[in-house]
Amino acid sequence: EAQVTQNPRYLITVTGKKLTVTCSQNMNHEYMSWYRQDPGLGLRQIYYSMNVEVTDKGDVPEGYKVSRKEKRNFPLILESPSPNQTSLYFCASRLTGEEANQPQHFGDGTRLSIL
Amino acid sequence: RKEVEQDPGPFNVPEGATVAFNCTYSNSASQSFFWYRQDCRKEPKLLMSVYSSGNEDGRFTAQLNRASQYISLLIRDSKLSDSATYLCVVANAGGTSYGKLTFGQGTILTVHP
Numbered sequence: 422e423a424q425v426t427q428n429p430r431y432l433i434t435v436t437g438k439k440l441t442v443t444c445s446q447n448m449n450h451e452y453m454s455w456y457r458q459d460p461g462l463g464l465r466q467i468y469y470s471m472n473v474e475v476t477d478k479g480d481v482p483e484g485y486k487v488s489r490k491e492k493r494n495f496p497l498i499l500e501s502p503s504p505n506q507t508s509l510y511f512c513a514s515r516l517t518g519e520e521a522n523q524p525q526h527f528g529d530g531t532r533l534s535i536l
Numbered sequence: 537r538k539e540v541e542q543d544p545g546p547f548n549v550p551e552g553a554t555v556a557f558n559c560t561y562s563n564s565a566s567q568s569f570f571w572y573r574q575d576c577r578k579e580p581k582l583l584m585s586v587y588s589s590g591n592e593d594g595r596f597t598a599q600l601n602r603a604s605q606y607i608s609l610l611i612r613d614s615k616l617s618d619s620a621t622y623l624c625v626v627a628n629a630g631g632t633s634y635g636k637l638t639f640g641q642g643t644i645l646t647v648h649p
Contacts, residue, residue, distance in 0.1 A: 456639075461544075463623070463641035464580070511579055521627030521635025522568045527579035 423448045427512050427528035434502060435536050442497045442531050444512030450526075452518040453495040454479070455487065457508040458530075464511065470495055471518040502535045509533075537562055542624050542640035549647055553614045557643045559607040559624030568627035568635070569600055571609050573620045574642065580623055583609075614647045621645070 425446045434440055446453065454469040456479075466479030470489040484506055486498040495514075499506060512528040542559045549555050561569075569586035584591065586598040586607055597610040607624055624640035 461641060463540075464639040466636070469636075509577075519635055521637065522585065524582045525637060527581070530577070530579055532577075 423526070425512055425514055425526050425528040427510075427531050429531060430529060431532045433534040433536065436503055437501050440499050440502060440533075442499075442510060442512075442533070444495045444497065444528060445493050446495075446512075446514040446526070447493065448514065448516075448526065449492065450514040450516050451492070452516070453489065453512065453514045454525075455485070455495070455497045456511045456513065457481065457506075458511065459508050467497070467510075469518070499533075502533075504535045507533060507535045538640075539563060539638045540624055540626050540640040542622075542643050544641055544643060546644035546646055549614055549645070551614055551616060551647055551649055553647075554610065554612045555614060555645065556611075557609045557622055557624075557645075559609075559640055561605050561607070561624075561626045561638075563626070563628065563638075564605060566605075566626045566628060569598075569607050570625040570627070570637075571596075571598060571607075572623040572625055572639075574623055575620050580639075583622070611645075614645075616647050616649065619645055619647045 451472045455467040456464040458464045465481045468487040470476045510531045515523045515525045571583040572580040573583040574580040586600045590599045595612045599608045621642040623642045628636045
């Protein structure tokens with residue numbers, strides 16, 4: 422089954438404790454992206470990757486890092502989480518970065534609470 | 537001004553009603569347009585793409601007005617299962633700006649018996 426898998430689904434942690442949210446897709450997609458969703462603000466892009474070893478900042482990259490060492494994986498790293506990073510996070514992928522008319526597949530979401 | 541603006545609602549309608557959502561976008565270079573559906577605490581899923589000539593998929597009709605930079609979604613004969621948040625999504629052209637998707641904040645629809 423074609424899917425985007427995120428882990429963990431839920432996490433409560435404390436300020437300053439490094440955490441990683443994993444994302445994996447099995448569709449051989451080149452393009453992957455991370456979003457955060459907050460009430461009243463919609464989905465905002467954090468980082469994206471056009472292909473292996475090619476990553477770039479989205480609209481709200483501060484406090485986050487990503488890597489794309491393999492095509493299927495695109496982890497999101499919070500080196501020193503803060504309470505303002507409490508949010509619902511979605512990983513997404515699509516076949517290529519340029520072809521925006523292709524459907525974008527989302528993971529189930531990760532709800533992070535930073536205390 | 538937000539790049540993509542939607543009326544957040546909520547829209548509360550009875551079963552069988554017709555309901556319409558509107559969306560405006562600010563970037564005249566936008567090339568692709570979509571409606572996504574998001575159920576509570578779930579991931580967004582593509583509902584339909586929006587084509588220049590307008591398009592229909594069963595009870596759903598999408599329209600695009602490039603001159604006014606305006607997109608709409610019409611749902612006829614609403615079902616209880618249509619209750620969700622509807623996200624208007626706009627994509628830049630490819631090339632240097634790649635196909636970035638910009639999401640509206642969503643319009644909440646509740647269909648009641």
